Amino acid sequence: MKINGSASNNDREPLLDIAALRADTPGCESVIHFNNAGCGLLVDSVLEVMRDHLSLEAAIGGYEASAAQADRVADFYAAIADLLGADPRNIAFSGSATHAYTKALSAIEFRTGDVILTTRNDFISNQIAFLALRKRFGVEVVHAPDHADGSGVDVEAMAALMRKRRPRLVAATHVPTNSGLVQPVAQLGRHCRELDLLYLVDACQSVGQYEIDVAEIGCDLLTATCRKFLRGPRGSGFLYVSDRVLREGYEPLFIDMYGARWVAPGEYRPVDTAARFEEWEFPYATVLGCAAAVRYALRVGLEPISRRTPALADRLRERLARIPGVRTLDRGLDLAALVTFEIAGWEPHLFKEAMDARGVNSALSFREFAQFDFGDKDVDWCLRLSPHYYNTEEEVDAVADTVAELARRGSA
Numbered sequence: 001m002k003i004n005g006s007a008s009n010n011d012r013e014p015l016l017d018i019a020a021l022r023a024d025t026p027g028c029e030s031v032i033h034f035n036n037a038g039c040g041l042l043v044d045s046v047l048e049v050m051r052d053h054l055s056l057e058a059a060i061g062g063y064e065a066s067a068a069q070a071d072r073v074a075d076f077y078a079a080i081a082d083l084l085g086a087d088p089r090n091i092a093f094s095g096s097a098t099h100a101y102t103k104a105l106s107a108i109e110f111r112t113g114d115v116i117l118t119t120r121n122d123f124i125s126n127q128i129a130f131l132a133l134r135k136r137f138g139v140e141v142v143h144a145p146d147h148a149d150g151s152g153v154d155v156e157a158m159a160a161l162m163r164k165r166r167p168r169l170v171a172a173t174h175v176p177t178n179s180g181l182v183q184p185v186a187q188l189g190r191h192c193r194e195l196d197l198l199y200l201v202d203a204c205q206s207v208g209q210y211e212i213d214v215a216e217i218g219c220d221l222l223t224a225t226c227r228k229f230l231r232g233p234r235g236s237g238f239l240y241v242s243d244r245v246l247r248e249g250y251e252p253l254f255i256d257m258y259g260a261r262w263v264a265p266g267e268y269r270p271v272d273t274a275a276r277f278e279e280w281e282f283p284y285a286t287v288l289g290c291a292a293a294v295r296y297a298l299r300v301g302l303e304p305i306s307r308r309t310p311a312l313a314d315r316l317r318e319r320l321a322r323i324p325g326v327r328t329l330d331r332g333l334d335l336a337a338l339v340t341f342e343i344a345g346w347e348p349h350l351f352k353e354a355m356d357a358r359g360v361n362s363a364l365s366f367r368e369f370a371q372f373d374f375g376d377k378d379v380d381w382c383l384r385l386s387p388h389y390y391n392t393e394e395e396v397d398a399v400a401d402t403v404a405e406l407a408r409r410g411s412a
């Protein structure tokens with residue numbers, strides 16, 4: 001299988017072999033999958049790894065199967081570390097990005113009056129978690145203002161708030177769920193490092209779509225799922241924990257027999273690595289599937305992916321913007337592959353069902369997913385289309401034609 005290769009437009013621009021990539025992806029035959037921001041289509045070999053492991057569990061026993069596959073399990077940590085420019089000891093597996101995020105939050109000993117400084121585009125569940133911390137511990141949640149140019153949070157304004165408020169935690173979402181915005185997380189990170197502030201980044205929609213380097217971002221903690229642009233299985237995610245955080249002794253509120261040693265009747269000791277954020281039980285088939293998916297993404301190459309994927313989205317956005325009755329909603333200088341738009345004359349579920357019926361996978365977003373952003377844009381709902389590198393230009397045009405047809409027709 002040649003996936004990243006020899007063919008090139010010029011020296012700078014290696015082409016992905018889209019036909020080969022699609023041949024690896026059985027779902028391409030049955031659907032136009034523009035819901036990669038929900039869950040990417042699985043690669044055949046990833047599915048095979050997972051099936052094989054379940055078969056092995058059935059054949060020799062679950063514990064015995066994970067022991068037999070110990071090297072491949074270890075490769076989950078090595079693969080994520082390669083993806084992020086980290087060390088395997090800094091990586092913890094989790095069942096979802098949200099699980100990783102709340103575990104990370106639980107490690108911070110918030111006190112009444114502590115400030116959480118975040119952005120207006122942080123993910124809905126993160127915002128709810130901050131409010132829950134406010135309810136229980138009396139922390140103050142401060143939202144830095146957005147930049148007037150639409151590029152997400154205003155870095156200088158947020159840095160000023162860092163200096164003034166000395167937050168207990170700075171939290172930023174790289175790419176939110178509800179638009180193609182890419183927030184300047186590395187610029188924020190430089191300020192956090194300079195001021196020595198704890199910095200948590202939600203990279204759920206950016207891993208697998210962009211090259212991510214935790215040192216360049218300057219984060220202490222970073223969370224993501226494997227199921228979206230990494231094209232791993234559902235029910236998977238991970239947490240990156242910096243050495244500094246490990247050294248300073250941060251540990252999740254509830255730590256189990258895997259994350260800690262019970263060294264005396266009245267004493268436990270957290271393990272040295274990010275494994276202190278994990279639990280004893282693992283869905284091993286899923287872990288192995290994630291390792292295979294990440295290795296596949298690394299072979300395809302994050303650099304060509306990061307050029308092709310947003311470019312397909314730009315093409316789609318341009319075509320949608322020309323359709324009467326359609327308003328594209330994404331704001332920002334460089335946009336990610338989450339294309340959002342509203343359409344006149346349709347109810348949300350009916351519109352999505354009409355797209356489904358035409359063989360196009362998509363997702364709905366509602367005001368409650370993004371109170372600030374949708375409030376600013378004055379929209380109650382939108383449709384999100386999220387192509388990935390294995391989609392084709394022809395599919396982009398077909399999807400735009402489908403939207404144009406539905407816009408003309410209306411829901412009647």
Ligand SMILES: Cc1ncc(COP(=O)(O)O)c(C=O)c1O
Nearest residue numbers: 096097098123175176177204225
């Ligand atoms: C930006 C962002 N963060 C976090 C999440 C939550 O991920 P999970 O569903 O794996 O908890 C999502 C899911 O859509 C997301 O888009």
